[in-house]
Amino acid sequence: MKQYEYLAKGTLKAYGIPIPPGQLVRTPEDGAEAVATIGPAALKAQVLVGGRGKAGGIRFAQTPEEGRRVAQDMLGMDLKGYTVELLYAESKLAIERELYISVTTDRNAKKPLVMASLAGGMEIEDVADDQIVKAYVDPAVGVLPYFGREVAAALGLEGTIFKEFADLVVKLYQIYREKDAELVEINPLAVVDGHLVAADARLNLDDSALYRHKDVTVVDEGSALERKVHEIGLAYVELDGDIAVMANGAGMAMATLDAIQHFGGRPANFLDAGGGASVGPTAEALGVLVSMHPKAILVNIFGGITRCDDVASAILQVKQTTGIPVPLVVRLVGTNEKEGVALLKAAGIEAYSEMAEAAEQAVRLAKEAM
């Protein structure tokens, strides 16, 4: 889960990392007040989309009056599909140079990875490999002060900046561990008046660890529909096609989307109904798909732990309540297949046994519905 910039900055501050003076702006008056307090400022839209600056999500104000006007313009604006409801005004910095520092999890090494560079201010993916210092952390040891000094030395830093940078590495790792972060990144890490300041920050937290961080503000970046399905506890991603999909298991759900595309169709969503879902949640999930008014619905179940008769019961339940007014294609194999197929047949629904045939049929029906 990504955190808004102002929340990420708040976390850095709590760990003693210097951040520029800043305050939240919810109204045009706040905008004027912010500039009056902190002086010339950058007003930044608090949205979780990349390329915020280029899309017009960062603007500057020299005077309180300008602060009011800019806030007025920005609040309520649409930024890549997200409505801007909150701004963060931050003191404009006289930056001497820009560095980069992050701590993240390296999936292949299965270890925390510290990355640092003198080439800050651009995406780290665009920085040449030989300009990045990479240092893996032994999780059983953690990051001691010497580790920070080694990274600072590898960058060729000296004097005050050397000391501040080494200290920053230790603190950043503390945040990564203690807050269960997937990524904590300061970019650019600015040098202002000869000292380090976190000019921009990213903090992505591990969804699976939220249970032990009651103080964290939960931000669901999903669309309204995505948020609704997430609330029933299922993995759901909205896509731009017209064939709604339900499958059991993440891999199967992905493969089902691929199959629809393979036959020339366009999937409307990713929905993993779970590896062993029972009647209730399955019916609820299917209900959501029906409410999307797709051109067709494809249900693809390989019953392992999931029982085919449970899935069939869920389908019949939804058929009873909504009538399922769009073409429905069901592929049902595995545990209790005979019972499930018989239940559907009695209600006039023919189940497929082959995934390929079912996907092809769903695409055909969706095209006919146009």
Place this chain on the structure above:
Amino acid sequence: MSILLTQDTRIIVQGITGNQGRFHTRQMLAFGSRVVGGISPTKSGQMVEGVPVFDTVRQAVDATKADASIVFVPAPYAKDAAFEALENGIRLLVMIPEHIPVQDSIDIVARAKALGATVIGPNTFGIISPGEHTKMGIMPNHIYQPGPIGVVARSGTLSYEIAFSLTNAQLGQSTVVGMGGDPVVGQTFITVLEHFRQDPDTKAVVMVGEIGGSAEEEAAEYLETLGKPVVAYLAGRAAPAGKRMGHAGAIIERGRGTLESKEQALRAHGAEVVTMPWQVAEAVRSVMS
């Protein structure tokens, strides 16, 4: 023959008195697994499906000589359970739970490495060796049959789909390993392929991958060392960037983890890459002839 798991493997079940633990203990016993004990603190003395329950792993290992454990406890308690197993001599650890914090998985995997133990998962369906009549996992029993094909997968149901299609094509399996759908898991494709390389009865390998990370790219170079034919199928062609597709690990981040780069790398090193799951069995038949 098989890799990692044989009929001699003596298995305990951590969390045996829960719904999942109980149900899958029955399924494992039905398949032939040697489940010798279960753990559930304060429930010692009980029996589950004829298997004795202990309060601690230490008691269970002392009484049963167990060397492997399958963990069913809820995610917040999984790190504790894993360390209890590792510190008491368990050397094959199967972690079923989903939603274990990544920091916990990092610690588990690091400790296992230091002790020379093998971790399968987390967020895995487990491991099954049909010819040895044993499994540690939650996969359905009836879809497998003994044979020469090794299967290594990131995803559960998708691997069932593929294993069943192999079985229907009379292509039995030596061992099927689920690496798990989380960003940090105990195995890589390379570590599992290395086991398959050493198993003389595994004649070909099927890799079932997906978007996210670079496990497939890393594995590609190893295929020449493997020296056995490989068929790969990867899911997620239709997945948009930046969205988590169910598995915590299945996400294209900052341009990394795309299907194209994975398939290209595997093809370049000799794997037969198919684009749909129902093409796997036919491809296996052709690479084996």
